[in-house]
Amino acid sequence: MAAASTPLSSEAHQTLVRALAELHRAAGAPGMRTISARIAEREEHPDAPSHESVRTTLKGTTFPRWETLRSIVGMLAAACVDPPRDVETEVGRFRKLWRSVREGETGAMPSPVELALKQGWGTDDGQWTPEAVMGMMINPFNAVEIHPSLAVPHEPLVSEDEWVRGAVRMIEQDGPELAMRALLKSLKGDYVGAGEGSPYGYAFPDQDAADAYMAFRYCCERIVQRLAVEPNLLQRSARAMHDDTEMSRDDRLAMLEAEADRSLLWEVMTVTPETWDEVSEQAQHQVFGYLVKSIEPVGRFGLPPDERFHIVWRVPEPDQQR
Numbered sequence: 001m002a003a004a005s006t007p008l009s010s011e012a013h014q015t016l017v018r019a020l021a022e023l024h025r026a027a028g029a030p031g032m033r034t035i036s037a038r039i040a041e042r043e044e045h046p047d048a049p050s051h052e053s054v055r056t057t058l059k060g061t062t063f064p065r066w067e068t069l070r071s072i073v074g075m076l077a078a079a080c081v082d083p084p085r086d087v088e089t090e091v092g093r094f095r096k097l098w099r100s101v102r103e104g105e106t107g108a109m110p111s112p113v114e115l116a117l118k119q120g121w122g123t124d125d126g127q128w129t130p131e132a133v134m135g136m137m138i139n140p141f142n143a144v145e146i147h148p149s150l151a152v153p154h155e156p157l158v159s160e161d162e163w164v165r166g167a168v169r170m171i172e173q174d175g176p177e178l179a180m181r182a183l184l185k186s187l188k189g190d191y192v193g194a195g196e197g198s199p200y201g202y203a204f205p206d207q208d209a210a211d212a213y214m215a216f217r218y219c220c221e222r223i224v225q226r227l228a229v230e231p232n233l234l235q236r237s238a239r240a241m242h243d244d245t246e247m248s249r250d251d252r253l254a255m256l257e258a259e260a261d262r263s264l265l266w267e268v269m270t271v272t273p274e275t276w277d278e279v280s281e282q283a284q285h286q287v288f289g290y291l292v293k294s295i296e297p298v299g300r301f302g303l304p305p306d307e308r309f310h311i312v313w314r315v316p317e318p319d320q321q322r
Contacts, residue, residue, distance in 0.1 A: 016097040017060035020072070023090065024058060027079035032058070038079075039071045069098055096129075116160075140187045147189030165304065215295045218305035220276070220284060223291055226317070228273040233315060235269075237290040240314035244293070251289070258286050290314065 024030075030038075032051040040048035049057070049068045056062040057072060064072075070091055077090035096110075110131060121135035136142060158166070171179045185191070226233055241247070241255065259265050267283040268290075276284070291314060299308040 010101060012097070012100040013060065013063065016094070016101055017058075019094065019097055020058050020060075023073065023076045023080075023085075026085070027076040030076075030079065035072060035075055039075045042075070063101060064098075066095070066098055069094060140184055144184050144188045146187045149189060149194075150187060150191075162303070169304075211297050214305065215297070215309050216288065218309055219288060219292055219295055219311060221305075222311060223287060224273045224276050226291070227271070227276075230318065234271070234287065234290060237314045241290050244314065255286070255289050258282070258289075 032054045035054045036048055036051040049064075049071055053062075053064065053068055054072060057064040057068060073091055073094045074087050077085045077087045115131075121132050140146065167179060170182075258268075264280075264283060264286065267279050268286045271279050271283060271287060293312045293314050295309055295311045297308055298310045
């Protein structure tokens with residue numbers, strides 16, 4: 001049955017019908033009943049389409065289910081002998097055509113998993129498909145002269161999946177434009193560590209400073225989450241800080257000096273999850289000192305923050321207090 005939202009007169013559907021007609025001719029133009037019978041003989045297609053379903057699919061009078069189209073394409077591709085055609089390649093080609101009819105232009109694009117698994121971009125016939133255009137546009141080579149140091153063979157610090165997850169997280173937090181401009185900046189040779197001679201940007205000139213920055217950002221996220229659901233957490237944590245006999249003398253003096261600033265103390269004690277991004281960085285650091293006893297990296301660089309850092313709270317989380 002045709003999809004209700006699929007216009008059978010659409011250009012995408014006509015392209016699909018023309019491609020089916022070409023494949024049908026290449027397979028020797030078998031009859032509709034023959035196609036249905038041959039599909040039924042193949043164990044991987046126990047629910048063979050009827051000869052009428054084959055006819056309406058090839059003629060384009062209905063828009064078929066993917067299972068029906070896949071069965072027909074697989075049988076016709078296997079029947080091509082002069083020259084032979086690869087069944088999986090043909091099925092993949094028709095999957096894109098079918099999705100283009102069903103989903104519009106976005107249907108012609110591969111899923112992230114498909115893109116990661118396949119070789120090359122688009123098709124081998126030189127046509128500018130939406131996928132090929134994406135591949136051209138996303139390639140920084142077309143926008144910048146990539147720095148020679150980045151082309152030197154090296155041992156990657158993180159896996160491709162970890163890199164993708166980190167990039168997605170950056171885009172979610174800071175927006176896609178910042179992420180793309182940061183990528184171009186790095187590819188031009190202006191990467192973290194370049195000024196100090198660190199090769200390829202895979203070594204930080206000051207790993208401790210980088211860890212401290214990432215740990216602080218992660219803690220800020222967790223602090224906001226806890227403040228949103230735990231009443232009086234800030235006040236209880238402040239009391240716990242004052243009672244902490246293991247706190248270093250320098251850290252305690254810094255916290256007490258900050259408390260002597262009445263305007264800063266008011267800003268700290270009235271902070272909420274909604275106003276967190278509006279208060280001063282000094283106030284954020286003071287809240288950090290109240291709530292967090294210590295934080296240290298326990299996993300390697302590249303892991304998600306909750307796996308890389310371990311936080312010791314002055315007031316344990318509710319599930320740890322039981």
